[in-house]
Amino acid sequence: MTNPTAAILVIGDEILSGRTREANAYHLAGQLVRVGIDLVEMRVVPDDHRAIVEGLHALSAAVDHVFTSGGIGPTHDDITADAVAAAFEVSIDVREDARAMVAAAVGDPRRLTDDHLRMARIPEGATLIANGISGVPGFSIGNVHVMAGVPSIFVSMLDALLPSLSRGEAVVSREVRFEVGEGRIASPLRELAAQHPELSLGSYPFADGHIYGTNIVVRSTDPAALDMAVAQLEGLRDSLG
Amino acid sequence: MTNPTAAILVIGDEILSGRTREANAYHLAGQLVRVGIDLVEMRVVPDDHRAIVEGLHALSAAVDHVFTSGGIGPTHDDITADAVAAAFEVSIDVREDARAMVAAAVGDPRRLTDDHLRMARIPEGATLIANGISGVPGFSIGNVHVMAGVPSIFVSMLDALLPSLSRGEAVVSREVRFEVGEGRIASPLRELAAQHPELSLGSYPFADGHIYGTNIVVRSTDPAALDMAVAQLEGLRDSLG
Numbered sequence: 153m154t155n156p157t158a159a160i161l162v163i164g165d166e167i168l169s170g171r172t173r174e175a176n177a178y179h180l181a182g183q184l185v186r187v188g189i190d191l192v193e194m195r196v197v198p199d200d201h202r203a204i205v206e207g208l209h210a211l212s213a214a215v216d217h218v219f220t221s222g223g224i225g226p227t228h229d230d231i232t233a234d235a236v237a238a239a240f241e242v243s244i245d246v247r248e249d250a251r252a253m254v255a256a257a258v259g260d261p262r263r264l265t266d267d268h269l270r271m272a273r274i275p276e277g278a279t280l281i282a283n284g285i286s287g288v289p290g291f292s293i294g295n296v297h298v299m300a301g302v303p304s305i306f307v308s309m310l311d312a313l314l315p316s317l318s319r320g321e322a323v324v325s326r327e328v329r330f331e332v333g334e335g336r337i338a339s340p341l342r343e344l345a346a347q348h349p350e351l352s353l354g355s356y357p358f359a360d361g362h363i364y365g366t367n368i369v370v371r372s373t374d375p376a377a378l379d380m381a382v383a384q385l386e387g388l389r390d391s392l393g
Numbered sequence: 394m395t396n397p398t399a400a401i402l403v404i405g406d407e408i409l410s411g412r413t414r415e416a417n418a419y420h421l422a423g424q425l426v427r428v429g430i431d432l433v434e435m436r437v438v439p440d441d442h443r444a445i446v447e448g449l450h451a452l453s454a455a456v457d458h459v460f461t462s463g464g465i466g467p468t469h470d471d472i473t474a475d476a477v478a479a480a481f482e483v484s485i486d487v488r489e490d491a492r493a494m495v496a497a498a499v500g501d502p503r504r505l506t507d508d509h510l511r512m513a514r515i516p517e518g519a520t521l522i523a524n525g526i527s528g529v530p531g532f533s534i535g536n537v538h539v540m541a542g543v544p545s546i547f548v549s550m551l552d553a554l555l556p557s558l559s560r561g562e563a564v565v566s567r568e569v570r571f572e573v574g575e576g577r578i579a580s581p582l583r584e585l586a587a588q589h590p591e592l593s594l595g596s597y598p599f600a601d602g603h604i605y606g607t608n609i610v611v612r613s614t615d616p617a618a619l620d621m622a623v624a625q626l627e628g629l630r631d632s633l634g
Contacts, residue, residue: 160498168432170422171566171610174415179435191409192444196435200597203433226576227596228583240453258576267579274465286605301599325412335467335499338508342469354406354440355468356413358541362601365526370442 154204155320157375158184159193161207162233163222164301165241176221176299176306183310188320188373189217197363204235212239212295217317219310222301224290226267233291236298247274250289257287282312319369321373328385331365332392333357340388341368344381350374353380396561396614397457399425402448404463404473404544408437417462417540417547424551429561429614430458438538440464445476453480460551463542466533467508474532477539478516488515491530498528504519511525523553540573562614572606573633574598581629582609585622591615592622 160180166172177194186192192215197203204223211218223232237244250272260265271288274280281290281297283305290299290309299309330337336359345353352371353365369386372378397516401421407413425432433456438444445464452459464473477543478485496529498506515521518533522531522538524546531540531550540550575598586594593612598605608624613619 162435165593165612166597166610168422168435169564170419170424170426170610172431173419174435174502178411178414181409185411192439194403194415194435196411198433203634225596225598226579228528228586263577265576265580267583268576270579304600323410334626335506335509336504338467338469338511339506339574342508347468352406354408354470355466356407357466359545364560369407369455371406371410372432 155188156318157190158190158217158219159194159211159215160219160221161204161211162194162196163204163386164196165198165229165367168198175303176301179303179307180202180219180310183314185323187314187317188322189317190320194296199229199231200327201231201235201238203237204232205239206295206319206339208236210241216295218296220298221306224271224272224298230270232298233273233275233336236293240275240390242276244273244275246272248252250274252282253287253289268308281309284312285299323371323373324375324378325371326378327383328382329365330368330389330392331363333364334366336392337366337388344384348377348381354383396429396431397462399430399432399460400436400452400456401432401444401460401462402439402452403435403437404445404461405437406439406470409439416544418431420544420548421460421551424555426533426564428555428558428564428629429563430558431561435518440470440472442476442479443471446480449477449480449537457536459537460545461537461539463618465512465539465541467511471511473539474514477534477537481516483517483534485514485516487513489530491515491521494530522550525549525553564612564614565616565619566610567619567623568613569600569609569623569630570606571609571630571633572604574605575607578629585625589622591618595602598610
């Protein structure tokens with residue numbers, strides 16, 4: 153069995169200008185591992201129609217699920233919904249169910265402006281994604297799931313969306329810490345990786361005070377294979393003294 | 394004058410699996426703003442030869458500078474240098490100046506292994522990038538700058554590299570905080586953006602305790618235009634009472 157694959161397209165000048173540190177891709181990565189969906193690409197593009205459409209075309213053709221983050225608010229720089237409609241070549245307009253959700257979010261109907269209603273514009277054929285924070289929905293169309301950039305809202309929308317997606321086998325990981333540099337263990341590690349082609353074996357050097365060490369991370373959907381590899385790694389570590 | 398453009402290609406399963414939060418793209422974004430190089434894309438791909446080569450081809454054709462992060466250590470999962478050589482269709486081998494730097498980094502020449510020497514494999518025609526932390530170099534080839542994934546080393550290599558790149562006009566930014574939601578200011582903001590096509594005007598909703606507000610960020614290479622826009626925004630804020 154092969155796990156479903158995914159990518160995230162983050163839309164936002166504020167990330168590329170260094171003003172804001174991206175948070176949603178990191179959150180998504182942690183959530184997808186648990187449900188057995190393999191995240192294979194993260195991409196950040198500016199608030200630019202062409203860049204968004206190109207990113208959507210490339211990623212939606214390459215993976216099973218594309219998650220987007222950002223650009224679905226009421227202001228002039230919120231152009232994601234229109235770009236998604238353009239990418240799927242469908243029309244976009246205010247939809248009644250989304251309009252009701254936006255109106256409820258604004259509270260006083262007399263204060264509902266055309267700008268608020270921009271948030272109720274949904275591409276034809278999309279399904280809404282609930283937002284437990286501000287009430288204004290995201291949406292899914294084809295294999296693209298369009299969510300907010302505000303981290304608390306992204307988290308809420310992902311919680312609403314994930315149970316509806318097909319799961320794969322959850323990937324579990326274990327870490328073995330070596331207090332020697334990568335160069336000293338690269339060779340036995342290479343042998344171990346060759347013995348276990350079904351495992352993902354990553355080597356991550358670290359500096360901790362005056363110790364230059366290496367964390368070896370083993371990842372697999374098979375807990376027994378994982379246990380065996382960890383035992384071999386621990387044996388290697390002990391043999392280094 | 395148009396600023397040079399840039400993209401970063403981060404290589405690492407550990408980011409996509411949610412184990413590690415990406416740090417180098419965020420650092421790069423902040424540094425490039427200061428020297429007038431416009432970062433237009435961030436991309437994270439796995440430790441996979443084809444994914445790296447495809448990312449390099451796409452990004453190096455689209456922007457003036459591609460920075461890469463990760464995958465240049467001595468272990469089996471460090472495949473970036475070979476992928477870069479493949480992308481540029483050049484050979485790769487141990488180079489004497491890089492070998493001397495790696496040997497100095499390892500210290501004792503009797504402990505220098507074939508795995509260490511993997512870090513001295515440099516694509517034909519590349520220039521080395523100094524590493525003030527561990528001594529093992531990165532390299533530039535064409536418009537691609539290949540750097541380490543360990544954040545302290547990435548920072549050191551970028552410090553060594555940046556002064557050699559052509560600068561553009563630094564982008565300065567100012568922020569005006571509104572204690573009202575985006576919906577209430579979207580309309581005047583849209584007018585302001587239309588009046589100042591030379592400015593980048595971003596709107597970022599926030600929640601701060603019980604206040605739902607909006608930060609407006611104005612960015613420009615022209616300080617006078619920036620001052621004028623900020624004065625207009627402050628006038629708008631005061632008029633909302």
